[in-house]
Amino acid sequence: VPKVTVIGAGLAGSEAxxxxxxxxxxVVLYEMRPVKKTPAHISDQFAELxxxxxxxxxxxxxxxxxxxxxxxxxxxxxxxxxxxxxVPAGGALAVDREGFSGEVTAILRNHPxxxxxxxxxxxxxxxxxxxxxxxxxxxxxxxxxxxxxxEEYLYFYDAAAPIVEKDSIDMSKVYLASRYDKGEAAYLxxxxxxxxxxxxxxxxxxxESAPVKExxxxxxxxxxxxxxxxxxxGRQTVLFGPMKPVGLVNPHTGELPFAVVQLRQDxxxxxxxxxxxxxxxxxxxxxxxxxxxxxxxxxAEFVRYGVMHRNTFINSPSLLHPTYQFKRRxxxxxxxxxxxxxxxxxxxxxxxxxGLNAARYAKGLECLVPPPDTALGSMAxxxxxxxxxxxxxxxxxxxxxxxxEEKIKNKKLKNEKIALRAIEKIQNFSQNxxxxxxx
Ligand code: FAD
Numbered sequence: 445v446p447k448v449t450v451i452g453a454g455l456a457g458s459e460a461x462x463x464x465x466x467x468x469x470x471v472v473l474y475e476m477r478p479v480k481k482t483p484a485h486i487s488d489q490f491a492e493l494x495x496x497x498x499x500x501x502x503x504x505x506x507x508x509x510x511x512x513x514x515x516x517x518x519x520x521x522x523x524x525x526x527x528x529x530x531v532p533a534g535g536a537l538a539v540d541r542e543g544f545s546g547e548v549t550a551i552l553r554n555h556p557x558x559x560x561x562x563x564x565x566x567x568x569x570x571x572x573x574x575x576x577x578x579x580x581x582x583x584x585x586x587x588x589x590x591x592x593x594x595e596e597y598l599y600f601y602d603a604a605a606p607i608v609e610k611d612s613i614d615m616s617k618v619y620l621a622s623r624y625d626k627g628e629a630a631y632l633x634x635x636x637x638x639x640x641x642x643x644x645x646x647x648x649x650x651x652e653s654a655p656v657k658e659x660x661x662x663x664x665x666x667x668x669x670x671x672x673x674x675x676x677x678g679r680q681t682v683l684f685g686p687m688k689p690v691g692l693v694n695p696h697t698g699e700l701p702f703a704v705v706q707l708r709q710d711x712x713x714x715x716x717x718x719x720x721x722x723x724x725x726x727x728x729x730x731x732x733x734x735x736x737x738x739x740x741x742x743x744a745e746f747v748r749y750g751v752m753h754r755n756t757f758i759n760s761p762s763l764l765h766p767t768y769q770f771k772r773r774x775x776x777x778x779x780x781x782x783x784x785x786x787x788x789x790x791x792x793x794x795x796x797x798x799g800l801n802a803a804r805y806a807k808g809l810e811c812l813v814p815p816p817d818t819a820l821g822s823m824a825x826x827x828x829x830x831x832x833x834x835x836x837x838x839x840x841x842x843x844x845x846x847x848x849e850e851k852i853k854n855k856k857l858k859n860e861k862i863a864l865r866a867i868e869k870i871q872n873f874s875q876n877x878x879x880x881x882x883x
Contacts (some may be wrong), residue, residue, distance in 0.1 A: 446467050448572045448746040448802045451565050451585070453490040455522060455791040456780025457576030458548050460799030461553075463501055465557040466801075467803035473552065476564035482580035483659040490544035490552055491522060497544075499526055499789050502537040503791075504555045504863035505856070507840040508789055511819035512537065514870040515793055518800075521548060522545025522792040527669075546604075556594040568592070568776065574802050576779040576795055579755040586756055601660075603668040603723040603752050604836040607716050609843045612745040613707070624691035631708055632717060635694045635701030636687075644683070644737045651730040654785040660754045670725045670752060686701075705738050712829045715732075716843045720835075724750035724799060743793035747841035748786075760784045761832035768798035769812035777802050784827045786837040793820055793840075800877065813871050817846050818866040 445468065450461045453475035461473045476490035487491050496762040515523045552558050566584035568575065577585055590598045613632065620629045636644065651672060675682050687703040694701050707717040717740075724731060728749040735744055753761035758764070760783050763771055768783060770776040779798035782792040797820060801811040814821035822844035830838075838844070845862050852858040 446474055446572060446806050447529075448567050448574060448626055448806055449474065450575040450576060450799075450802075451568075452575070452581075452780070453549075453552065453560070453576045454576060454780060455491050455788050456578070456782075456798070457574065458491040458552060459520060459792040460574045460777075460793035460802065461558055462554055462555075463519075463796055463799030464803040464806075465555050466519060469557070469803040469806045471558045473558055473560050474563055474565050475560065476562070478561050480564045481581075482578075483500070483516060484580055484657075487545065489544075489549045491548040493545070493788060494540045497531075497541045498533060498536050498538040500537070500787070500838050501535055502800070503535060504751060504867070505859060506535075507819055507842045507844070507859075508787070510863045510866050511789055511793055511823075511840045512689065513867060514814075514818055515796060515818050517867070517870050517874050518796055520796055521551060522789075522795075525551070540847050544577075549871075572775045572777075572802055572806055574777045574795075574798050575777055575782060576781065576791075576798070577756070578791070579757070579781040580600030581751070581756040581782065582813045589758070593758050593763055597762060599667070599755065599757050599759075601753060602837055603670075603754045603755070604748070604750055604767055605719045605722040605724070605837075606735060606746050606750045607718045607843075608707070608741060608744040608747045610715050610717055610745055612743055613717065614740045614742060618707070619695050619848050621692055621695070626691075631706040631720070632737045632740075633692050633694070633701075634705040634707065635689070635692075635697075636703040636705070636739060638702040640737075640739060641683075641687075641703040644734070645675060645679060647734045647737055648672055651726050651734050653725050653730075654727050656725065657754070661753070668723060668752070671722045672726055672749075677686070705741075708834070710830070710834075711826055713846060715847070718834075719750075722750060723752060725752045726750070736799070744829060745843075746837055746851065747843040751786075755781060755837065757782055757784045757837055759832055759835050760827040761830050761835050764820075764828050765811075766813040766828045767801045768794060769801065769805075769811060770825070775805060777805075781837065784830075784835060784837045785823055786839040790823060793823065796820070797824060811872070812876065815869040817862070818870045818873070819845075820870065822846075850869045862863040 449468040450473045460556045473770045484494040525547040529540045567588040618632045706720040710716040710718045777798040779795040803877040
């Protein structure tokens with residue numbers, strides 16, 4: 445069986461290497477630390493948690509909890525190490541970070557099928573490769589990837605606006621329209637009176653921002669301004685910018701509102717909408733408080749808050765298959781934040797599927813995509829079918845799952861059913877991994 449090269453032993457690369465070796469395929473795992481550092485990692489351990497020691501919610505009431513359970517069923521190393529080194533954290537799975545990373549490192553270093561090389565790779569080698577070099581991919585490799593993908597398809601930061609579930613928008617207050625009725629009405633518009641705008645504006649300019657890391661300061665200079673920074677330049681800046689009402693007559697009143705917030709469909713299924721032009725660096729609690737003042741969003745469920753981060757990711761909707769294979773080179777796989785998934789667990793999860801498929805590719809078996817109604821499958825679908833023109837990273841959430849056949853109003857019950865359906869589907873999927881056909 446040919447060997448697989450995995451580049452980067454972070455959350456995604458560690459999981460990918462483990463999956464590949466567990467399927468009997470040899471791995472060469474490249475990790476540049478400690479020879480070369482990133483601006484955020486501090487140790488020489490694999491799967492280092494660069495910030496919080498929490499892997500977020502455990503249990504089936506939360507989508508990232510469902511994702512964890514699916515990963516446990518698929519023999520995840522990251523989940524095994526996290527469960528073993530868990531520390532008390534209420535409903536969340538938090539870990540002793542050194543115990544966790546130490547365990548992942550020891551298992552991979554001692555695996556007979558894994559050879560570790562502490563080297564930076566500046567370009568992609570031949571053969572079967574998994575690229576999992578993360579949000580802080582070294583500059584030399586980033587440059588090489590930019591040449592491979594095309595400059596406009598590799599990004600160096602996120603500037604993401606918040607995303608809400610369509611189900612939670614008060615449709616009696618918003619209206620569907622495109623500016624000047626041009627083309628198909630594509631936006632949901634949240635209209636504001638002058639009084640509503642003034643209240644919202646005051647809240648926006650006085651809300652608290654998240655602290656900016658030293659290596660993230662450059663982001664604002666790259667032509668991307670948070671909505672709160674823009675607002676602080678004056679009312680007119682936002683009223684002539686993202687909140688301009690011109691050409692958006694409200695059909696409920698027949699009048700032009702004083703200001704508008706536009707919501708754009710975010711996923712192919714039409715279950716998620718983002719706030720257009722509202723990239724923000726506000727703290728998450730503040731986003732909930734301030735953006736809930738927007739008419740129609742009073743009870744909105746935020747599936748993802750706005751973030752502005754240093755990141756390295758590719759335009760997966762244009763470049764990847766849902767198997768995490770590169771469209772233009774089928775023995776090349778991407779995993780982790782690079783693919784546009786967001787978060788420790790999501791990164792490891794994409795590494796799991798990319799690793800599984802790289803091993804199957806090495807063995808001459810067809811590559812697999814988990815069913816779309818699982819957390820793993822819904823993420824793979826999202827990153828490969830989202831609107832490529834506005835692609836931004838995404839974490840696991842219930843809004844990504846296809847709706848149930850039956851209509852259930854109670855959100856808790858609905859999510860419980862979605863979770864149980866996902867677990868059943870992933871159990872079937874896990875059987876297929878070991879019994880399937882050749883390419
Ligand atoms: P990483 O875990 O970063 O792994 C990539 C690995 O590749 C690194 O070990 C790196 O040294 C190595 N590498 C890079 N270039 C090369 C090369 N050319 N050759 C060889 N090796 C290379 N997510 C959360 O869920 N919670 C948080 O609290 C959180 N905080 C974050 C804070 C910061 C500052 C950043 C940047 C991200 C944060 N994230 C957080 C987002 C994300 O979940 C993590 O970055 C996660 O580690 C991503 O996993 P990964 O495997 O894609 O990349």
